[in-house]
Amino acid sequence: MRKILIVLVPALAIVAGGAAAWMQRDGTVQTPQPEAGGTELVELPNQFVVPLTRGDDIAGLIAVSLAVEVAEGHSEATLAQEPRLRDAFLQVLFDHARSGGFAGDFTGGTSMGELRAHLALTAREVGGPALKSVLITNLARQDF
Template structure:
């Protein structure tokens, strides 16, 4: 009886699986009588899936990586509990790279203030790479960059970010 029970359970399980497979199988597609269904070869499919050749227009944006990373302390109970390290880049109009490097000290200052504020409201606690939190941070960084760089800036990119808990 002990040897028969596992075999019996395996047969019942297999039968239930096969029955569920037949029951849940999608219905075959029905075509009207005489309707031709077009079949194509893999080569024709590959040709059909290629995107049309587009003329590339000249880039109107440049990406300027800020020279040094930003280090943001995370405070808890009057001590540093973690450090967040972030690398940022700025998307600007073509030809504005020199403006970014000229105004980099002021830009770093406003970015640090935004990052410290984000840390103080708990933005780097828990799942800090959550899409919503990152979007909020990018938006705040962009708003801080506009007074410094004017209309030349169109986006701030967070290229690297890491948190080291102590």
């Protein structure tokens, strides 16, 4: 009987642990491991200036500095696409301002998270998968 318990107890513990892990899973899917190689940051040289409007009047300005995180070795190609990136980023920033994204507590997690997500999606649409993310490196608001 003792020999059976020596084998049965660890086997039951493994099964119980697996069952507990299966019941507590949250439905998330494991993402693949990051690609080999690092990333580089490409600072976009000029600020983005976005008007804040109230009706037909300009009520203030937002100045934003951005950097793009790219796969290692893609800095030059990203800088070559800077005019296209700036145009696309400006459109995202204008849309964000028009939808009220810079009103009230605009630095809250939800508003900034949505802005970062839209900027990153736009970066990948313009520059391809080598563009990993967009960092907001400086943000200033001036109300009139």
